[in-house]
Amino acid sequence: MSNFSGQLAAAFERAAPALPGHANPALSARRRAALDAFMQTGLPGPRDERWKYTSVRALERREFSLAARGEADPVTADAEKSLALGQLDPWRLTFVNGRFAPQLSVLDDLPEGVVLESLGVFLDGHADRLDELPDQGFAGPSDAFALLNTAFMHDGHVLVLPDNVRLERPVHVVYLGMPRDVSLMSHLRNIVQLGENCEATIIEHWLGAGRENEHDNLTNTVGLSLLGKGAKLTHLRLQQDSAHGVLVDRHDVIQQEASSYTAHTFDFGGKLVRHDLNTRFEAPGARCELNGLYVLDGRQHVDNHTRIDHASPDCTSKEQYKGVLNDRAHGVFDGLVLVQPGADGTDAHQSNANLLLSGDAEVDTKPQLEIYADEVRCSHGASVGQLDEDALFYLRCRGLDESAARGLLMRGFGMEMIDRVDSPELRQVLEGMLDQRLAVFGENRP
Amino acid sequence: MNSKNPIMLEIKGLHVSVEGKEILKGVDLVVGTGEVHAIMGPNGSGKSTLANVIAGREGYEVTAGSIRYQGQDLLPLSPEERAQEGIFMAFQYPVEIPGVNNTYFLKAAVNAQRRHRGESELDAMDFMQLIRAKLDVVHMSEDLLSRSVNEGFSGGEKKRNEIFQMAVLEPKFAVLDETDSGLDIDALKIVAEGINSLRAEDRSMLVITHYQRLLDYIIPDRVHVLSDGRIAESGDRDLALRLEKEGYAWLREGPTEAAQ
Ligand SMILES: Nc1ncnc2c1ncn2[C@@H]1O[C@H](COP(=O)(O)OP(=O)(O)O)[C@@H](O)[C@H]1O
Numbered sequence: 001m002s003n004f005s006g007q008l009a010a011a012f013e014r015a016a017p018a019l020p021g022h023a024n025p026a027l028s029a030r031r032r033a034a035l036d037a038f039m040q041t042g043l044p045g046p047r048d049e050r051w052k053y054t055s056v057r058a059l060e061r062r063e064f065s066l067a068a069r070g071e072a073d074p075v076t077a078d079a080e081k082s083l084a085l086g087q088l089d090p091w092r093l094t095f096v097n098g099r100f101a102p103q104l105s106v107l108d109d110l111p112e113g114v115v116l117e118s119l120g121v122f123l124d125g126h127a128d129r130l131d132e133l134p135d136q137g138f139a140g141p142s143d144a145f146a147l148l149n150t151a152f153m154h155d156g157h158v159l160v161l162p163d164n165v166r167l168e169r170p171v172h173v174v175y176l177g178m179p180r181d182v183s184l185m186s187h188l189r190n191i192v193q194l195g196e197n198c199e200a201t202i203i204e205h206w207l208g209a210g211r212e213n214e215h216d217n218l219t220n221t222v223g224l225s226l227l228g229k230g231a232k233l234t235h236l237r238l239q240q241d242s243a244h245g246v247l248v249d250r251h252d253v254i255q256q257e258a259s260s261y262t263a264h265t266f267d268f269g270g271k272l273v274r275h276d277l278n279t280r281f282e283a284p285g286a287r288c289e290l291n292g293l294y295v296l297d298g299r300q301h302v303d304n305h306t307r308i309d310h311a312s313p314d315c316t317s318k319e320q321y322k323g324v325l326n327d328r329a330h331g332v333f334d335g336l337v338l339v340q341p342g343a344d345g346t347d348a349h350q351s352n353a354n355l356l357l358s359g360d361a362e363v364d365t366k367p368q369l370e371i372y373a374d375e376v377r378c379s380h381g382a383s384v385g386q387l388d389e390d391a392l393f394y395l396r397c398r399g400l401d402e403s404a405a406r407g408l409l410m411r412g413f414g415m416e417m418i419d420r421v422d423s424p425e426l427r428q429v430l431e432g433m434l435d436q437r438l439a440v441f442g443e444n445r446p
Numbered sequence: 447m448n449s450k451n452p453i454m455l456e457i458k459g460l461h462v463s464v465e466g467k468e469i470l471k472g473v474d475l476v477v478g479t480g481e482v483h484a485i486m487g488p489n490g491s492g493k494s495t496l497a498n499v500i501a502g503r504e505g506y507e508v509t510a511g512s513i514r515y516q517g518q519d520l521l522p523l524s525p526e527e528r529a530q531e532g533i534f535m536a537f538q539y540p541v542e543i544p545g546v547n548n549t550y551f552l553k554a555a556v557n558a559q560r561r562h563r564g565e566s567e568l569d570a571m572d573f574m575q576l577i578r579a580k581l582d583v584v585h586m587s588e589d590l591l592s593r594s595v596n597e598g599f600s601g602g603e604k605k606r607n608e609i610f611q612m613a614v615l616e617p618k619f620a621v622l623d624e625t626d627s628g629l630d631i632d633a634l635k636i637v638a639e640g641i642n643s644l645r646a647e648d649r650s651m652l653v654i655t656h657y658q659r660l661l662d663y664i665i666p667d668r669v670h671v672l673s674d675g676r677i678a679e680s681g682d683r684d685l686a687l688r689l690e691k692e693g694y695a696w697l698r699e700g701p702t703e704a705a706q
């Protein structure tokens with residue numbers, strides 16, 4: 001047993017009696033089984049094809065304290081201000097260092113029948129609804145982090161919409177990291193269930209407030225979205241973790257007939273980040289759109305794995321991820337589009353485009369199409385390039401100096417992804433975040 | 447050859463190579479302040495090369511000769527310094543820049559130039575007022591302002607956008623590289639009117655064109671014919687009319703002979 005595993009085993013024994021839903025023996029057994037399964041495999045290594053370019057081995061040398069339940073850590077006024085999303089007035093669940101912070105959350109005036117609460121509250125109050133808490137997802141064997149998440153999940157968010165509800169305000173879920181004197185590990189589990197013809201916008205937001213924090217924090221988020229017939233979910237994923245943040249995030253989406261799922265993943269922060277975003281069409285006529293933008297410098301490492309499972313006919317998927325990489329940053333894109341036998345009428349398009357601004361920056365891109373059906377329209381492609389010289393000259397001819405011209409082109413590259421977001425208020429927020437990111441872009445980060 | 451007006455731009459014995467191949471082989475040209483000169487010539491004669499060298503594009507190596515602008519050596523300046531000093535090139539092929547909003551770009555350009563001149567930057571309100579007033583110059587529709595620079599613009603819209611930018615930036619010396627090509631006759635008239643409205647005593651223009659039809663609308667002070675990297679002939683606008691009739695073929699026999 002590695003030092004890391006030993007640490008986790010001990011942490012589990014300490015934490016188990018206070019984990020939410022601990023009174024429920026079935027849940028406790030499930031947690032323990034997941035921990036045992038993790039102990040068998042340990043953390044993924046380089047021989048695991050899915051972790052070929054992203055090493056999490058460094059985690060084994062860290063001591064982590066488990067973010068348990070209890071009072072949330074204090075939040076500075078500045079950090080509190082950073083929760084705001086421009087003109088938007090969202091419902092909000094804030095988790096500070098992994099702990100639900102009711103005083104920083106807004107859960108009033110929810111429409112009739114809508115459940116929106118923290119997982120801790122949900123499990124304590126509805127242990128009988130445990131069956132509604134789906135376990136690990138469907139895409140291949142459970143991975144190590146999902147197992148750890150099942151064992152330790154201490155909080156998260158639950159959103160359940162009965163049929164025909166359209167949420168007028170977005171739901172903003174913030175994982176706020178405040179500097180602490182130890183390395184923290186948090187395991188958050190999120191569940192979203194939209195009934196037939198529902199409509200909602202969820203903004204998941206990993207936000208590191210303490211750039212001065214010298215400790216690596218591990219955030220492990222696992223989520224599942226179930227979309228009923230005709231339901232429509234817009235899912236923004238804003239990753240502004242601190243320069244020391246390690247994030248492993250997995251989200252699975254299961255879509256019923258004619259449902260629509262749109263994700264916009266923005267990776268601006270973090271030190272080591274891994275996303276797994278998996279969607280599956282359970283019934284015909286559904287569509288999904290996966291958009292992503294990563295803007296990386298210093299030694300940032302961001303890995304986006306996606307999997308779109310066309311398990312039913314007549315579904316549409318559109319995927320585009322774009323990245324700007326400077327310094328020694330490392331980006332990974334691995335996107336699988338799987339068209340199952342019988343999924344005729346599939347329309348699937350996938351692309352990944354990268355700007356490499358430094359000879360030391362690296363990107364590994366692997367778009368994959370696996371097609372086992374006829375009558376499909378599919379395309380995919382990847383590119384790695386530099387800023388367009390003709391465009392740079394054009395801008396300089398109008399009086400912009402070289403660095404301003406470069407900045408404008410990078411901004412344009414990112415704005416193309418922001419322009420895909422429907423809500424003008426959100427686009428404005430994102431534009432501000434991109435400008436904030438680019439303002440310090442390429443300035444020697446650790 | 448010498449102009450009666452103070453000299454805006456003076457090119458002497460200019461030789462330019464691109465990728466080791468000599469394109470301009472000794473160009474001499476003097477443009478006085480407030481004057482409009484036309485440069486005509488067959489495809490491949492070096493017209494765009496001349497425009498790009500004036501604008502400062504990398505990869506165009508000046509092997510001999512000089513360009514002086516308002517009495518100063520232009521060649522050491524970067525493209526942005528030239529722009530800030532009042533040089534403008536309307537591109538033969540305007541570049542599409544996805545994701546960069548046209549208004550945002552123009553505001554950055556205007557403010558970069560204002561900073562250079564020691565003027566205060568325009569705020570969003572003043573800037574919008576300025577550009578709305580300039581839209582009329584080339585009858586440009588306002589919705590092009592909120593689109594990405596040139597992206598998905600028709601050929602004519604791109605050319606209008608170039609002249610619109612010129613109207614906003616108010617340069618002292620403008621090189622218009624085949625701004626007429628690809629325009630139908632109505633668009634050509636609008637663009638030509640726009641250019642005419644920007645003629646001013648303190649502004650000079652070098653209008654590059656392959657066809658003389660643009661010169662029916664923009665009456666140049668001088669016409670020069672560029673052939674195989676040299677100015678083969680200079681004259682008044684009658685030269686343009688003659689080119690229209692006789693084509694460029696006579697240039698090869700030598701201009702003096704043909705002129706007899
Ligand atoms: N960037 C370049 N690289 C290589 N050759 C070039 C380049 N630009 C121009 N040329 C060559 O220089 C010559 C003159 O081109 P150009 O100045 O574009 O002519 P014009 O504008 O009169 O049609 C042509 O033979 C063209 O092929």
Ligand SMILES: [Mg+2]
Nearest residue numbers: 493494538624
């Ligand atoms: Mg040309």
